[in-house]
Amino acid sequence: MLHEHLKKKLDAISEQHLTRVLRAAESPTSPHQTVRNIDGVGQERLMFCSNDYLGLASHPQIGEALAEGARIWAGGSGSSHLISGHTLAHEHLENRLTEWFSPFIPHARVLSFSTGYMANLAVITALGDSEAEFFSDELNHASLIDGMRLSKASVQRFTHVNVSELREHLISSTAKIKIIVSDTVFSMDGDIGPLPELLRLADEHDAWLVLDDAHGFGVLGHLGRGALEHFGLRSDRIILIGTLGKAAGLSGAFVAAHERVIQYLIQSARTYIFTTASLPAVSHALLTSLDLIEGEVGRTRREHLLTLQNQLRVGLTNLINSHASLGWKLSNSSTPVQPLIVGSNDAAVILATELECAGLRVPGIRPPTVPVGQARLRITLCATHTESDINRFLGALEITANRLETL
Numbered sequence: 001m002l003h004e005h006l007k008k009k010l011d012a013i014s015e016q017h018l019t020r021v022l023r024a025a026e027s028p029t030s031p032h033q034t035v036r037n038i039d040g041v042g043q044e045r046l047m048f049c050s051n052d053y054l055g056l057a058s059h060p061q062i063g064e065a066l067a068e069g070a071r072i073w074a075g076g077s078g079s080s081h082l083i084s085g086h087t088l089a090h091e092h093l094e095n096r097l098t099e100w101f102s103p104f105i106p107h108a109r110v111l112s113f114s115t116g117y118m119a120n121l122a123v124i125t126a127l128g129d130s131e132a133e134f135f136s137d138e139l140n141h142a143s144l145i146d147g148m149r150l151s152k153a154s155v156q157r158f159t160h161v162n163v164s165e166l167r168e169h170l171i172s173s174t175a176k177i178k179i180i181v182s183d184t185v186f187s188m189d190g191d192i193g194p195l196p197e198l199l200r201l202a203d204e205h206d207a208w209l210v211l212d213d214a215h216g217f218g219v220l221g222h223l224g225r226g227a228l229e230h231f232g233l234r235s236d237r238i239i240l241i242g243t244l245g246k247a248a249g250l251s252g253a254f255v256a257a258h259e260r261v262i263q264y265l266i267q268s269a270r271t272y273i274f275t276t277a278s279l280p281a282v283s284h285a286l287l288t289s290l291d292l293i294e295g296e297v298g299r300t301r302r303e304h305l306l307t308l309q310n311q312l313r314v315g316l317t318n319l320i321n322s323h324a325s326l327g328w329k330l331s332n333s334s335t336p337v338q339p340l341i342v343g344s345n346d347a348a349v350i351l352a353t354e355l356e357c358a359g360l361r362v363p364g365i366r367p368p369t370v371p372v373g374q375a376r377l378r379i380t381l382c383a384t385h386t387e388s389d390i391n392r393f394l395g396a397l398e399i400t401a402n403r404l405e406t407l
């Protein structure tokens with residue numbers, strides 16, 4: 001009976017072409033990676049799917065720093081931060097990030113987390129008490145949405161980046177505590193949120209501004225400090241979540257906020273209190289990652305990313321125009337996340353499959369991750385891609401587009 005119940009659900013997922021498949025990589029994260037196919041055979045693929053935007057995951061200094069961290073700190077932290085898992089490695093990382101964010105957040109303090117998902121749940125559930133109301137962009141990341149579902153606060157969604165709709169909601173709200181929540185770079189669209197306007201509204205309505213900078217940290221800003229540096233924002237209303245498993249090339253996350261907010265998270269955030277602290281070796285290696293992000297390596301890699309982005313957008317625009325009957329669209333993205341919106345689930349699956357046959361891996365993203373009718377290829381660029389990698393992708397896409405047009 002129980003198994004029958006699950007089988008029906010799995011069949012329904014499969015009928016909608018929404019089955020997700022796990023594929024194991026045989027080599028480290030990089031644009032050229034060996035990945036096992038469904039028969040378990042390793043094949044080299046040109047990858048456009050990781051969030052390792054600066055290519056730091058395979059940077060030799062990161063591997064060395066991780067090994068050094070393991071020599072100093074050995075294995076796991078053994079318990080949660082508040083019991084005995086909090087080490088000097090975590091504290092050095094938090095202090096360094098506090099320096100990074102002090103120009104943007106008065107009286108800043110940083111708290112580290114094992115993942116961005118946990119950091120988002122922490123902030124949202126801790127702030128979202130019964131006196132609070134969230135004002136949330138409809139395209140916010142699942143972890144923010146899950147946090148709101150778990151919280152005791154009410155939730156008002158606003159249409160993606162629609163600042164005037166947000167203003168109306170704020171005006172009519174009677175909640176004592178108002179909390180605006182937004183991704184900085186939207187993970188499936190790559191566009192950057194209207195953060196200066198959001199901060200202006202937060203000031204006008206005495207609201208917190210919770211920003212998830214998972215895809216901005218390391219990528220945006222001259223020094224790679226992310227969306228706050230990009231826009232030059234400064235406020236003690238801002239609560240910023242950054243992740244360290246994307247551009248930073250390792251894993252983990254942090255919350256940067258006024259020290260009172262951090263103190264409150266330490267006292268009350270369940271995903272901080274009731275989980276084992278991350279490996280100290282990772283925190284140790286993250287210091288090297290921060291050096292790379294703000295130094296010459298980061299600067300030149302961010303410049304190269306911009307070159308690749310432009311090359312890709314020009315190529316995709318030409319391709320869309322010359323295959324107008326397919327109805328494909330580019331999103332308004334100025335970041336390394338460059339989706340090609342193809343509409344139906346079938347089209348996304350066919351494209352991803354054909355590209356795979358040509359030796360490229362580009363994920364087809366379907367509902368519920370994106371709205372129905374907006375399935376897409378989510379193309380992500382890394383600074384370790386080359387211009388000829390982009391040309392190879394565009395060439396393979398052109399062949400598939402020609403075939404699809406004749407179907």
Ligand SMILES: Cc1ncc(COP(=O)(O)O)c(C=O)c1O
Pocket residue numbers: 114115116117118120141143183187212214215243244245252253
């Ligand atoms: C916008 C956004 N926020 C949070 C997360 C969660 O971060 P993590 O992978 O560190 O859990 C992700 C991605 O995974 C994300 O895309």
